[in-house]
Amino acid sequence: MIDPLxxxxxxxxxxxxxxxxxxxxxxxNIANAQSTGSTAGAEPYTRKTVTFKGELDRALGAATVKVDRIGKDKAPFRVEYEPGNPAADADGYVKYPNVNMLIEMADMREANRSYEANLQMIKQARSMISMTIDLLRSSS
Known part of the structure; x- marks a missing residue:
């Protein structure tokens, strides 16, 4: 059995x-937010999404998280009238990615905070292991 730390x-x-x-x-997604198709009327970059799933780690006897899949957002593309753009269709409209920078920034902030929280848990576990070793040394 694996110890709790x-x-x-x-x-x-x-x-x-x-x-x-x-x-x-x-x-x-952020890097491709303004990417258009390479030819007239072509589809632009499609926003990607991440789906997580809970999974039982039998060795730990606890639920853990895994990436389930990386999908594509089904939201419609943004369309702008730019007849001089090489990616414009016959009517002069250019399709831009379905990336909303506000949503991406919020996702980035949330992911960053979750990452930091998990990193802090690892630091705490290491600190507790170190303190346990120090206690064992001082008691012998």
Whole structure:
């Protein structure tokens, strides 16, 4: 059986991994927020989403988090009239990605805070292990 401190560190590590993927996807969405299609009337970048799932870690006997899938947002593309743009269709309209910067920034902030909380849990577990070792040394 795994001791509780090791278990908490492993659960936090799973959270770090999941939030790291989420931050990568949000960064990709932000980087492509103004990307248009490469040819006239082509589809632009489609916003990506991350879905998590709870999973039982039998070794720990606890629920942990995993990335379930990376999907595509079904929201409509933003369309703007720009007849001089190389990506404009026959009517002069350009499709822009369905990326909303306000949503992306909120997702980034939430993922960053979750990442920091999991990192803090690992630091606390390491600190408790270190204190336990110090106590064992001083008692012998």
């Amino acid at each position: 090791q278990a908490s560190a492993r659960l936090s590590a799973a959270g770090l991994e999941a939030q790291s993927v989420r931050l990568r996807i949000v960064s990709e």
